[in-house]
Amino acid sequence: MNQLATELNQALDQTVAGRLLSQLGREMYFPKGIVAQTSEAGVKATRFNATVGMAFEKGEPIMLDGLRTLIPGMSPREAVAYAPTPGLPELRSLWKESMVAKNPSLAGVATTNPMVTGGLTNGLSQISTLFVDDGDTLIVPDLFWGNYRLMMQVGRGVTVESFPLFTEAGGFNVAGLGEAIGSRSKAIVLLNFPNNPTGYSPTLAEADAIVEMIREKADAGTDLLVITDDAYFGLFYEEGLLTESLFARFATLHDRVLAVKVDGATKEDFAWGFRVGFLTLAGKALEEEQRSAIEKKLMGSIRSSVSNSSRIAQSLLLRTLQADDYESEKLRKRDLLKDRYATVRAIVENMTNDRLRPMPFNSGYFMAFRCNGISAETLRLALLDKGIGTIAIGETYLRVAYSTIDQSDLDALYSEISATADSL
Ligand SMILES: Cc1ncc(COP(=O)(O)O)c(C=O)c1O
Incomplete structure (x- = not known):
């Protein structure tokens, strides 16, 4: 094993992070290669800096005129x-600041500095490199973003074990989560709120119960990697919901809990194709030395996969976050989606179709129907024939991304869905 990896492991070994490392995670380190030498030269090479694999002209990166005219407000350095x-660095610090503003309980809590990843998908992949081994089990509610299976089961050889997301009463199934964790020595839990595909977020009481249950499992000796996928963070439409990330609770919960926050500009800032996500870790047991070791291992993992993330997207996001009207504009867009939510809620509450049962929803981009006596896939295909696109999840659930539909079209959309379900 590389000496740098050994040193990082020694820094982590007495903590939950060390115990949770995968084999690949143990081997990972950030080499003192081109990137590290270039950054050293960035400080000291005041005469000629012939380090990085780029091309410069008069001190600025070369940039084609054709490109320059498309983005006149941006310097070559910011763009290419x-x-x-x-x-x-500025973007990472600003994201950290905004994370604390959005999650006031994180004030004063030590976390790693958010690391930029190629979207949230890549963040999940990086965290899997460090902490997920072939043969591990991933615990998720039974309604989850399908890409988790591709990433974890197909990509990492993990067994996906799910529990029913909802209780009979339509709340988050805390007991089901507890049973799925059981009394394992290592548990990897992935929670995504607002949830894809249902659009559900836990109430404050449910959040308290989730946190308490994780604490009990940790007390009983389970080392827990708890990943919160906060892709749709902030889009909460009802009173009484947890409006902070569960990460803020897990970050200081217990020595046996390693909390991971995966978030980003993708959905929150309506910049889907930017491919800018962030990965942040925290744990009660982690001191500065361990947080730094985790960051170095993550940098190694990023360097060895995507190397780094889109510069122009990071520059644009940085400027967007710095803009005076950023918060107010974001709020206006959130309100636009909230209005659609209110309309959809009114529509489905008045809908008397026993073939379509709306699942609980209160946040995010989506809602989903449970199909009774009809196949969701058959319904999807029948809707497609009418020029309407929805997503079937297996044979049972139909997901509707009402976030994509203008307010004025929602009535027509849901009437067609209901009529088509009746016609099957
Ligand atoms: C829950 C969840 N996480 C992550 C993502 C993907 O995010 P990104 O496009 O930044 O990779 C999605 C996209 O649909 C999602 O629904």
Whole structure:
């Protein structure tokens, strides 16, 4: 094993992070290669800096005129230069600040510095590199974003074990989560709120119960990697919901809990194709030395996969976050989606179709129907024939991304869905 990896492992070994490392995670380190030498030269090479694999003219990265005219407000460095492996430092700091503003309980809590990843998908992949081994079990509610299976089961050889997301009463199934964790020595739990595909977020009481249950499992000796996928963070439409990330609770919960926050600009900032996500870790047991070791291992993982993330997207996001009207504009867009939510809620509450039962929803981009006596896939295909696109999840659930439909079209959309279900 590389000496740098050994040193990082020694820093982590007495903590939950060390115990949870995968084999690949143990081997990972950030080499003192081109990237590290270039950043050293960035400080000291005041005469000639002939380090990085880029091309310069008069001190600025070369940029084609054709490109320059498309983005006149942006310097070549902001547009086409490489970004550092962990992301632009100013963007990372600003994201951290905004994370604390959005999650006030994180104030004063030590976390790793958010690391830029190629979207949330890539963040999940990086965390899997460090902590997920072939043969591990991933615990998720039974309604989850399908890509988890591709990533974890197909990509990493993990067994996906799910529990019913909802209780009979239509709340989050805390007991089901507890049973799925059981008394394992290592548990990997992935929670996504607002949830894809249902659009559900837990109430405050449910969040308290989830946190308490994780604490009990940790007390009983389970080492827990708890990943919160906060892709749709902030889009909460009802009173009484947990409006902070569960990460804020897990970050200081217990020595046996390693909390991971996967979030990003993708959905929150309506910048889907930017491919800018962030990965942040925290744990009660982690001191500065361990957080730094985790960051170095993550940098190694990023360097060895995507190397670094899109510079222009990071520069644009940085400027967007710095803009005076950023918060107010974001709020206006959130309100637009909230209005659609209110309309959809009124529509489905008045819908008397016993073939379609709306699942609980209160946040995010989606809602889903449970199909009774008809196949969701058959319904999807029948809707497609009428020029309407929806997503079937297996034979049972139909997901509707009402976030994509203008307010004025929602009545027509749901009437067609209901009429088509009746016609099958
Ligand atoms: C729950 C969830 N996480 C992550 C993602 C993907 O995010 P990104 O496009 O940034 O990779 C999605 C996209 O649909 C999602 O629904």
